[in-house]
Amino acid sequence: MTMAAEKSKPAAKTQYKRILLKMSGEVLMGEKEFGLDSKTVNRVARDIKEVIDMGVEVCVVVGAGNIFRGVSGAAEGMDRTQADYMGMLGIVINALALQSALETLKVDTRVMSAIPMSAICEPYIRRKAMRHMEKGRVVIFAAGTGNPFFTTDTTAALRASEMNCDAMLKGTKVDGVYTADPQKDPSAKRYESISYMDVLTKNLKVMDATAISLARENNIPILIFNVRQEGNFAKVMSGAGTFTTVSDK
16 A cells, blocks of 8 residues: 555544533543542543544543542541542643643643632533534543532533533543443453443442432443553544443334
């Protein structure tokens, strides 16, 4: 194949036009024990750009476990509501870091916060977020739902529903849903696909029950994959790679 032909090679195809990527904050700290690892943040940004180049509209929800967990703070005696608000601020930090990495790659990006912070990002307005996505911008939803007692998993399911996403992808440290924790049980089996109800009844800890129920109600399939492997996001989007699909199909 000539170099010219290689350059004109079409991007991999995917059945999904608009998706939401959910990642834990721990993904962004790489091998560190706390905070952000710039190399990892840049690698995640490259993976997102690769999917954008496939013609997919992408929005993102990221957690803040690399900075602060509201549940952990509450367990140590802190008021749960106050702790959750602190976690939401951690999400904003991660969102801004990811935005910076994406824009270094010339990917137009908007951070939209459920808690208004007009000096650093836009407030979350559904119709405006939809318009950003229609224009090909990556929208990063920050500060959770803006309310305590709700996880970022629930935020992801809510935003995916509001944005009319075709699928929600949850990037984790494992390559799918297993019958048990594969790091603790070497005999654990991976599911190729599983129903929402089986996830709930088997208590498989894929996402919290509220998020699973919301995705089921709005018929949004959830694809669980290993986001720590470079290029895996695009592989999963094209139907390759290893992942588990949670749906009723």
